Amino acid sequence: MTRLLLALVVAGAYSVAWIDAQGATTATTPKRGGNPVAAQVVNPVPATAVSIEAGRKTYRTLCPRCHGPEGRGDGGGAGAGGQPADFTDAEWEFGASDGEIFAAIAEGTSADMESYAERIAAAEIWNLVNFLRTLKH
Numbered sequence: 001m002t003r004l005l006l007a008l009v010v011a012g013a014y015s016v017a018w019i020d021a022q023g024a025t026t027a028t029t030p031k032r033g034g035n036p037v038a039a040q041v042v043n044p045v046p047a048t049a050v051s052i053e054a055g056r057k058t059y060r061t062l063c064p065r066c067h068g069p070e071g072r073g074d075g076g077g078a079g080a081g082g083q084p085a086d087f088t089d090a091e092w093e094f095g096a097s098d099g100e101i102f103a104a105i106a107e108g109t110s111a112d113m114e115s116y117a118e119r120i121a122a123a124e125i126w127n128l129v130n131f132l133r134t135l136k137h
């Protein structure tokens with residue numbers, strides 16, 4: 001029950017974030033060094049093999065262009081001049097909690113790292129979070 005309630009709260013918080021996704025900042029907007037509010041958002045999707053595999057599929061479709069096939073940041077497609085994150089790093093620029101990774105994907109961080117909230121459903125972004133975690137050292 002607690003889990004369901006949390007999931008509903010998170011869904012609510014992010015539907016607000018989506019409305020604001022076009023440039024406006026929200027409490028969960030990614031910050032260099034991390035965002036403590038986003039860090040408190042609980043991942044409602046357990047990191048099962050099914051979730052990780054679904055995340056891998058979405059990753060393969062949308063992310064290697066910049067982040068590279070193995071997530072090392074070597075895809076070469078960041079046209080605005082940003083350096084795509086290496087997901088095998090021990091350090092994550094915008095925070096390494098599930099909630100912060102979700103926020104980086106959902107809300108975006110730069111001209112290269114755009115907001116995906118309108119392109120990918122929230123549950124699918126959590127699958128991506130679960131997949132990216134398997135790359136981290």
Ligand code: HEC
Nearest residue numbers: 062063066078082083084085092093094104109110112113
């Ligand atoms: C057009 C290039 C591009 C694409 C496509 C792209 N990214 Fe990014 N991404 C970047 C860049 C550049 C950064 C570093 C941004 C910064 O420093 O502001 C980044 C940063 C990130 C971060 C923050 C990492 C950290 O160290 O905190 C995450 C998470 C992320 N990307 C996930 C994804 C996922 C998942 C996808 C596919 C759905 C994706 N990105 C697609 C360019 C891209």
